Amino acid sequence: MSTLPTTPPVRKTQATWQPRTSGSGSAGPRAQGGTGRRILLAFVYLVLTAVGLIYILPFVIQIVTSFKTDPDAAGNPLGLLPNPFSLESYRRLFGLGNSGDAVPFSTWLSNSVLVTLFITAGRVFFDSLAGYALARLDFRGRNLLFNGLLTIMAVPGVVLLIPKFLVLNQLGIFDTYSAMIIPLMVDAAGVFIMRQFFLSIPREVEEAARIDGASVFRTFWSVVLPMAKPALITLTILSFQGSWNEFTHFLVATQSPQYQTLTTGLASFVSGSLSSGTQYPLKLTAALLATIPVAVLFFTFQRHFVRSANSGAVKE
Amino acid sequence: MSQYGSGSGSVAAPPAAAGGDGRRRRREPASRIKGRQGLWGWLFVSPMVLVLGLFLLLPIGMALWVSLLNWDGQSNPFTGAADFVGLDNYSNVLTNDGLDRTLFMTSVRNNLYFVLLVVPLQTILALALAVAVNSRRIKGKSLFRTIFYFPSVTSSIAISTVFLFLFQGSGAVNALLKWVGITGPKWFTDADGLVWTVLGGLGIVDPDKPTAALASNGFLGLSWWDWLSGPSIAMCTIIALIVWTSSGTYMLIFLAALQDVPAELEEAALLDGANRWQSFRNVTIPALRPVIFLVLTLGLIGSWQIFDAVYVMSQGAPGNTTLTPAFLSYTAGFQDSEYGRAAAIAFILLAIIMVMTLIQRVLLRDRDRPARTAGRFGALRRRTS
DSSP states (O other): OOSOOOOHHHHHHHHHHHHHHHHHHHHHHHHHHHHHHHHHHHHHHHHHHHHHHHHHHHHHHHHTTSSHHHHHHHHHHOSSSSSSSOOOOHHHTOOSSOOOOOOOOHHHHHHHHHHHHHHHHHHHHHHHHHHHHHHOOOOTTTHHHHHHHHHHHHGGGGGGGHHHHHHHHHOOOSSSSHHGGGGGSSSHHHHHHHHHOOOOOOOHHHHHHHHOOHHHHHHHIIIHHHHHHHOOOOOHHHHHHHHOOOOOHHHHHHHHHHOOOOHHHHHHHHHHHTOOOOOHHHHHHHHHHHHHHHHHHHHHHHHHHHHHHHHHHHHH | OTTTTTTTTGGSSOOOHHHHHHHHHHHHHHHHHHHHHHHHHHHHHHHHHHHHHHIIHHHHHHHHTTEEEEEESSSOOTTTTTTOOOHHHHHHTTTSSSSSHHHHHHHHHHHHHHHHHHHHHHHHHHHHHHHHHHHOSSSSSHHHHHHHHHHHHHHHHHHHHHHHHHHTTTTTHHHHHTTTTTOOOOGGGOBBHHHHHHHHHHTTOOSOOHHHHHHHEEETTTHHHHHTSSSBBBHHHHHHHHHHOOOHHHHHHHHHTTSSSOHHHHHEEEEEEOOOOHHHHIIIIHHHHHHHHHHHHHHHHHHHTTTTTHHHTTTTTTTTTTOOOOHHHHHHHHHOOOOHHHHHHHHHHHHHHHHHHHHHHHHHHHHHOHHHHHHHHHHHHHHHO
16 A cells, blocks of 8 residues: 655664754653644544545445435435435446436447557657657657657647637538547657656667667667556556546547547536436436446556655646 | 676767767667657647537637627527627627616625635635644544545535535434524525624624615625625525535645645744744744645635535525525526526626635735745754754
8 A cells, every 4th residue: 555655864863863853852851842743643543534434425325325315315424324225326437227327328338448559658658759769769849749748748738629620620520539639649748758767768778779779669669669668657547547547538538429428428427318206316326336447547556656646746 | 798798788870989970870760769759749738629620619709790790509600691780789788777787786795705704714714724733742643644635535416415404404414503502593594694693693783684775876786785794594595505515626736735835944933932823823833834825726726616515405496595606607508508698607707716815815915025034944943953
């Protein structure tokens, strides 16, 4: 479960610090400081636990509600025991229910899987290609491209909603899988992450391969890329999470229900065209199932999530 | 062995003997490699150039053109079938009286209050969590980190769905409030502004009867009463959602920075008689300044773009009090088919974000205290050690 490494300096200074405190005073003040500190510590734990509960409780309620019936969810929104226990939401989402398949959940799911796979594969490959070129290959216009990349990263995404639709429409690919996938195949932040990583790999590694007569691509593919495994894992996770959770792009790139993903489908179910009645257990179950893949990924690869969160800090 | 053993090994010619000749021979392949690199370089970046150029750069140019048109999205905007209206779309939204401007200014007001609450709240919360979780004495730190960060990695749509359920009139939040004897509002249908509601609760103004002076005068198409009303109760739920989801990411950024603050600095301050709070205030905070700036900037940029939660939770309702410029741009284009106006709003939003970031940069640059503080404690450290 460990996420961030505790830095050694902290430990070291702690060791030098403690003898000084114990040496500085008599037993009386030290004991007093001890209780004061213990009370403070207890208080910190209390607050952390309370805040932690606030962070977890929505998910707990979501999971519990997914096993509830509509009246139970409405009457007992806080109840942590479903009464009666019901698998109806799950059955309905997978088309096994009595009331028919009102929610095309399987379409959403397969679209999400398909789109995520293509986008993730594309990003990992193209981002590392471009990142490698920007870090290592000497070609005219490289600095210009890199500066352009930094500028593009600064453009707020929401501003591009309408513009993106205009271009997709002009290209004649609006409302297709291509419109969903191709624009997301490369992402500026990913190129940046890969470039930073390739800069840290010693040049000698490639030179040996070059001298042996390997082409640039072959050097990249069989020598440098295998060394970039940690960065590639981070990029893969980041891309998976990003494309699985992507909403606004799919919203403006498609129109037909057949292209709905878990996010756009869920959104239309909750507040758009499919929305009818409350049906909260069903909605929360769909939301839960959309969360599970990312949750599994998160708990398996926490370290990489942490790294990607902090790669944002490198930007400045 | 020692003859061949140095560096690049057996491939290299005896360096001293070859002299200038060897260097020339080496330069030729180098330039050939460079030429090849140029080709490969462009080949490697071509997917990036194509995709980012086509879907990021070109759209900006196209939208700039479309924002000067009265265009319904049907015809080709480049053939002259659409009316060229110049800056009309911009003036309709910014200066001309009318519904367009009222809607846009309402959305700006809503987003302004959203930013005013979200950015400080999420920054302070993230910093507090990071400090707590960074403490040496806390056990189970990694568990807490995981808990606080998890909401940030999940889908905004899924989370919004959950919050919609929690904040219903008879939902979990109100059930919790009932335990402590408070009757919660009907969150998503309550368009009352927070400022007037609070002042009304204190008996200072009547929230239902706008003060005449404030209601009859106005600025940019909204009355002062509207400008000053604060975020609506419905908007407060979205604020809660965003603070809750984004604090985890910023906590991690703070955490990474905290671990880089030299512990000796804080200790030196403590030895010098500063208490914990003073040491935090005068040593830790100045050391974190660049990161605080980063978090504030990212928060500001993010908050002006709030869209997903509005789409799922409220669609601008009630009474347009959760309408934001980003959502207004979307509905202007995709619901009203007024792509010119939609594009104009997008560009004004871009301008707002850029201006805000600049203002922030200038404000934070002027108070340049950290260098001095760090210097002082640096000297202090040298004295004590």
